Amino acid sequence: MSNRVAFLQGNEACAHGAIYAGCRFFAGYPITPSTEVAEVMAKELPRVGGAFMQMEDEIAAMAAVIGASLTGTKVLTATSGPGFSLKQENIGYACITEVPCVIVNVMRGGPSTGMPTGPSQSDVMQARWGTHGDHPAICLVPASVQELFTETVRAFNLAEKYRTPVTVMPDEIVGHMRERIVFPEPGELEVIDRTGPTVGPDEYKPYDTRFGDVPPLASFGSGYRFHVTGLNKAEDGFPTTRAEIVQAEEERQLRKIENAVDDIVTFEEYLLDDAEVAVVAFGSIARSARYAVNQARKAGIRAGLFRIITYWPFPERQIRALSERVRAVITPEMNLGMTVHEVRRCVEGRAPVSGIFRVDGEPIGPGAIFAAIREVR
């Protein structure tokens, strides 16, 4: 058996993807069902010259990765449920300071302690709006072990390219299931590194918009000194309350992601060309949906699947276009109705949108989705 092939858990693949992407610092606090990410990082990071720190809690872990990232290191933290809630304050800090970092949140039942070992997809809105204030968000929702590897690599690329936090959110089923994975060779997947400053330390400003909407980030310890604060800041990094600067800076931060949606948003379309009924799903439930779509096709119903891979920015344009072709849309999800509202927002009444919602710790099986397809056609 080749050492490039393994039968791995999703969480393990995620950690290996992070190493592949060049991550060399992990700080975290263990929590089910994400702990395997930390376990693999603890084992692998010292082998590649990286550092692993178990912190006193999730808040400190988020702070630690932000600090480490400012030294020019690619950083990761991983958590679940209540841990993701705790990280929100410092995720906001990473947003306003524009510090690249990757946060893995393996979704379990909630709110609060909820169902630690049960699967869920109920954190997707938290990934967008969990920290206060206006800010952009990138959130990726892989559906297989292999994809958890490749999407983690992509998360690092996006974090570094756009100078922003990126969240990778498998549900517990994807995080804990095992499948065959083929490890990509070095160089096989694109790995993007941070662009450093092109000016000297005397001239450098951390939010210098002369270089575009994503200003180059210097590394602490490389001779560059600059101010980092959670307050609204001017291009030199120091706090400001000057109205025109605050307004412009906040708008720039949203714009840098909005203008890049074509580079960021990914999805998979399956049998949608002639579909009358579209199922919009993600993560493990997209796998149930694919099965159900195949069942429907065998029963003579023209169904198709739109699988969300990039949840934020939401694939608005694609779902709008889809709604012009189909007669009905179904959104099965392991929560009590979140994606369904985003889909309705994009569909704008062009087709009826119905949901299948489940939060009892069991996945939505193909049978329930097939039944819904039959009902709406």
Next chain:
Amino acid sequence: MSAGRYEIRFSGAGGQGLILAGIIMGEAASIYDGKQAVQSQSYGPEARGGASKSEVIISDEPIDFPKAAAVDALLALTQEACDKYSRDLKEGGILLVDSDLVKKPPKGKFTLVRFPIINTAKNEVGRTIVANIVALGAMVALTGIVSRESAEKAVLSRVPEAFTDLNRKAFRAGYDKALQARDK
């Protein structure tokens, strides 16, 4: 579910090593036999005790839904697990139970195989802790879905060298006893 899809469920109490049994079954199928396999699990928040299950789906085609829905072969090491997880056993499927611990197996149109799995590990192999490998050997024999050689290789690649003989013995004991119990 579809004809190409074979669903196996290992169930018992948390701490009995059933998740590992499922992982090894999945490895045997996907790494050594070149088939598609997905292994998943469900367990409670307790470290030990509580009903626990580990599922493996094996197919020649890519596997969509990763969980079992119509179980082809079920192992139950406790009465609680047997009661909880035997409902979706397929007609014509296989139910393997520990005859000491599952006194009331369900009735239905499936093949029931009973032998003292944990007792075999303890008294014939020598260590209770390898009961999961005895059970795995038995499930490999009864299902025939992975080859005996691949399964044995997968077992041995997972255990420290000092325990190779113990685990090989456990696997073979389970394999042979299951066939004897079925054909009896």
